[in-house]
Amino acid sequence: MKNKLSFFLLIPVLFSLISCEKDDVCLSPTTPKLLITFNDFSSVDDRLSVNDLSVIALPNNDTIYKAQTKDSIAIPLDVNANTCKYVLSEGSNHDTLQMQYQREDVFVSKACGYKTLFHNFQISKITDNNNWILDIQPLQSDIIDEKLAHVKVLH
Numbered sequence: 001m002k003n004k005l006s007f008f009l010l011i012p013v014l015f016s017l018i019s020c021e022k023d024d025v026c027l028s029p030t031t032p033k034l035l036i037t038f039n040d041f042s043s044v045d046d047r048l049s050v051n052d053l054s055v056i057a058l059p060n061n062d063t064i065y066k067a068q069t070k071d072s073i074a075i076p077l078d079v080n081a082n083t084c085k086y087v088l089s090e091g092s093n094h095d096t097l098q099m100q101y102q103r104e105d106v107f108v109s110k111a112c113g114y115k116t117l118f119h120n121f122q123i124s125k126i127t128d129n130n131n132w133i134l135d136i137q138p139l140q141s142d143i144i145d146e147k148l149a150h151v152k153v154l155h
Helices: 002-019
Strands: 034-040 043-047 050-058 062-070 072-075 083-090 093-109 113-126 135-138 151-154
Touching: 050 072, 062 072, 113 135
Parallel strands: 034 151
Antiparallel strands: 034 043, 034 072, 050 062, 050 083, 083 093, 093 113, 135 151
């Protein structure tokens, strides 16, 4: 009788172990960031570091990036709007970049959820009297991964 009782108690335990799902861990790439390289205006293929770089998201004035010396950065695009603006500062000199794009939400997996891809990407510089950014070269029209740079900033 004890063996039958033990067997009937063991069955729910076995079923609960069999029915468990494996832990979902997101290993897939998620929403790509915008990759910007900083290059020399007189020799566009040569990287040129920016000293005392900071990036501020508008309109909230949130500092999203700060570094002493950097020749490339990865910054997020706004997944809730088709435009975003960033102020890139070299020391006390501030230049504003405006990005426009079309968003596409793509289901990745149950663990990862959705990611946003950006198509028809365009970037422009809002000029002022003292620009440290001399030119911008968009390199990709679709921001779908972080394998290659998307924009060259010439300074």
